[in-house]
Amino acid sequence: MGQEASTDKLESNDILRMMKKFGKLDADKSGALSAEEFMSINELKSNPLVERVIDVFDIDGNGEVDFNEFITGMHSFASRGETNQKLKFAFNIYDIDKDGYITNADPAKLQVLGKRRGRPKKAGKALSRS
Numbered sequence: 001m002g003q004e005a006s007t008d009k010l011e012s013n014d015i016l017r018m019m020k021k022f023g024k025l026d027a028d029k030s031g032a033l034s035a036e037e038f039m040s041i042n043e044l045k046s047n048p049l050v051e052r053v054i055d056v057f058d059i060d061g062n063g064e065v066d067f068n069e070f071i072t073g074m075h076s077f078a079s080r081g082e083t084n085q086k087l088k089f090a091f092n093i094y095d096i097d098k099d100g101y102i103t104n105a106d107p108a109k110l111q112v113l114g115k116r117r118g119r120p121k122k123a124g125k126a127l128s129r130s
């Protein structure tokens with residue numbers, strides 16, 4: 001009986017499920033999800049913070065979410081039991097300027113983001129090293 005102890009790593013059928021989901025979302029089969037494709041996720045459709053979610057998923061900041069980023073993001077989004085990770089994810093959503101703090105300015109920016117659909121194209125994220 002080789003039942004593997006569940007770790008916090010993704011299991012292969014999780015990955016398979018994600019691949020299916022990713023394939024469905026990637027309407028133009030480009031191998032990455034554009035903001036538009038990303039917004040077709042049911043759970044996110046009605047979420048005013050969807051653009052922030054994309055931002056957090058989009059680790060390399062190229063404006064699209066590739067499969068690796070998708071897996072990583074979904075994992076923290078849906079991770080079971082890992083409250084810390086969930087909190088961190090939620091925190092990242094609100095920490096718009098990524099300084100590690102949720103400042104007074106951030107909620108104001110959020111409102112602007114919420115109202116505006118389709119943000120202007122990012123001209124390459126500023127490289128901030130910490």
Ligand SMILES: [Ca+2]
Pocket residue numbers: 026027028029030031032033034037
């Ligand atoms: Ca695509």
Ligand SMILES: [Ca+2]
Pocket residue numbers: 058059060061062063064065066069
């Ligand atoms: Ca990306």
